[in-house]
Ligand SMILES: N=C(N)NCCCC(=O)O
Ligand SMILES: [Zn+2]
């Protein structure tokens with residue numbers, strides 16, 4: 001099938017020159033079109049309807065009805081996209097061109113009900129399953145952490161139980177809030193109860209801050225999680241954290257969930273439930289750069305709340321996290 005993005009006269013591609021490498025349609029060429037012009041897709045990549053074959057779809061889920069404190073993560077997808085305009089085609093840290101060895105596209109946003117959490121969860125699962133029919137891999141930009149549950153349901157439908165590497169200040173294995181079972185503090189408890197997780201392969205990285213009680217940790221371990229708490233990261237360093245992750249997940253299919261509040265509020269102020277004492281963005285990016293060696297099946301980056309952001313600090317961190325995840329998904333040989 002002819003590639004509509006290859007035809008500058010196509011209405012789907014009104015003459016924008018794009019980087020083309022490895023047979024893939026890449027970013028709008030920022031040497032020819034100012035990067036502050038052009039489409040507001042992630043990294044100015046083509047939309048899903050502009051290409052015929054897709055390997056990885058970046059999709060937004062603008063949903064924040066599950067939050068327990070500051071709202072606003074519904075604006076996360078557009079903010080992260082807007083903060084991703086400066087990303088360039090080559091990632092020297094891992095020597096990968098993430099948009100050349102695989103066709104990466106922006107699949108837009110899933111339009112889900114902002115008033116009915118259970119209906120939204122069902123729609124997110126259906127939307128993810130639908131996209132997975134076209135795209136082997138999904139990288140989702142949230143949205144609050146509630147969305148990880150339907151995304152894990154879709155992953156499970158395709159891959160069976162997955163190992164979860166969960167970067168977060170919070171456990172998110174709590175039970176209910178105000179009697180509500182589906183919130184941003186509960187997705188991994190629900191996922192574990194539903195059998196979506198490989199309980200022998202999950203871990204949290206970067207957790208910190210006060211809990212409700214000591215029992216939270218007992219429950220969390222029973223649900224299948226090991227923990228690399230934030231306080232251990234100074235001693236372990238990025239390399240030690242990676243070793244802990246590799247030892248836990250092995251060859252299993254791995255889903256990576258990055259709550260941007262894993263970063264210290266100094267590096268990610270724009271989030272709903274900030275906790276002092278978190279990772280630096282340099283540490284998080286360094287850990288993610290080892291993920292090319294894992295069997296990654298999908299990922300999300302959640303909890304960016306732009307109203308609390310300043311100078312796109314959080315948006316830029318989230319866009320670089322997404323870029324490293326896309327680099328980790330890229331086939332190494334094609335670079
Ligand atoms: N998933 C995030 N970001 N936060 C969960 C916090 C749950 C609580 O209010 O205890
Ligand atoms: Zn969190």
Ligand SMILES: [Zn+2]
Pocket residue numbers: 145168170172184259303
């Ligand atoms: Zn979370």
